[in-house]
Amino acid sequence: MPTSYVMGLIxxxxxxxTGALTMLFIGRIMGASGIFKGVLIPHLHRGDVAWRLFxxxxxxxxxxxxNNYFPQFAQFELHQSNWLFIPGAFLVGxxxxxxxxxxxxxxxxxxxxLSIRSFVAVACFCGAGFITVTILSLLGVx
Amino acid sequence: xxxLFLFFSFLxxxxxxxxxxxxxxxxxxxxxxxxxxxxxxxxxxxxxFPAVLVYMIFFPLLKKKGxxxxxxxxxxxxxxxxxxxxxxxxxxxxxxxxxxxxxPAPGLANFANGSLQIFLYIGFMVLGIYFAHFxxxxxx
Numbered sequence: 001m002p003t004s005y006v007m008g009l010i011x012x013x014x015x016x017x018t019g020a021l022t023m024l025f026i027g028r029i030m031g032a033s034g035i036f037k038g039v040l041i042p043h044l045h046r047g048d049v050a051w052r053l054f055x056x057x058x059x060x061x062x063x064x065x066x067n068n069y070f071p072q073f074a075q076f077e078l079h080q081s082n083w084l085f086i087p088g089a090f091l092v093g094x095x096x097x098x099x100x101x102x103x104x105x106x107x108x109x110x111x112x113x114l115s116i117r118s119f120v121a122v123a124c125f126c127g128a129g130f131i132t133v134t135i136l137s138l139l140g141v142x
Numbered sequence: 143x144x145x146l147f148l149f150f151s152f153l154x155x156x157x158x159x160x161x162x163x164x165x166x167x168x169x170x171x172x173x174x175x176x177x178x179x180x181x182x183x184x185x186x187x188x189x190x191f192p193a194v195l196v197y198m199i200f201f202p203l204l205k206k207k208g209x210x211x212x213x214x215x216x217x218x219x220x221x222x223x224x225x226x227x228x229x230x231x232x233x234x235x236x237x238x239x240x241x242x243x244x245x246p247a248p249g250l251a252n253f254a255n256g257s258l259q260i261f262l263y264i265g266f267m268v269l270g271i272y273f274a275h276f277x278x279x280x281x282x
Binding site: 030052055062074088089090094125129132 | 149160173179216234239240242265
């Protein structure tokens with residue numbers, strides 16, 4: 001089995017475990033967009049901003065550690081033109097807000113707890129991802 | 143929330159990030175290769191599968207417990223409504239994910255990598271979040 005598959009399995013198991021531990025310790029869904037949104041729009045979750053801020057700080061801090069001390073795990077290859085990248089980032093923000101979740105909240109936690117909304121969301125965003133990238137690839141754009 | 147649980151939250155965020163880096167989700171090119179049916183690299187399917195499986199194993203036990211270790215009731219979403227907002231939102235997110243190769247968690251995990259692209263990503267994602275929040279707040 002290729003190394004990337006094994007690393008995927010290990011990393012994925014860590015992600016699922018972290019989701020379960022987040023529910024056990026904090027009592028919340030481990031969803032990156034929801035946690036981020038709660039900090040950006042604090043009145044959505046009154047008095048509930050602090051844990052989100054610390055969770056995000058933990059994410060960024062680990063990113064800093066990996067980038068500086070384990071750069072072999074911090075590969076970041078990006079060849080997209082900004083004409084696609086910038087609107088793409090904006091669409092991510094709009095989409096996760098309306099869908100109320102992203103890959104972690106709907107993908108891991110939502111499907112893990114067999115939520116019908118999450119299965120629909122994952123089918124829609126993965127489907128759209130496959131179509132978008134495949135079309136751009138066939139057009140030779142990326 | 144007590145300082146101890148804020149510290150736990152910080153550690154959980156770190157562990158989340160670590161899982162993303164080890165799995166390769168933080169590399170936009172891996173995401174592009176997964177979404178490209180014409181030259182398919184299935185690696186990322188190997189990430190989602192164990193992640194969902196592990197959560198699925200623990201979730202019934204957590205739900206039965208009901209109270210988190212911080213002493214408060216667990217907040218588990220219970221909506222089952224499939225509406226336009228969910229579907230349109232998910233499709234737009236998927237297009238954006240395909241255009242960038244980055245979903246929100248890896249975007250945040252990569253924040254300290256110092257590349258201009260990640261600052262652009264976070265900045266425009268934040269704009270998108272405020273825009274969508276403003277639009278749906280006006281409609282309601």
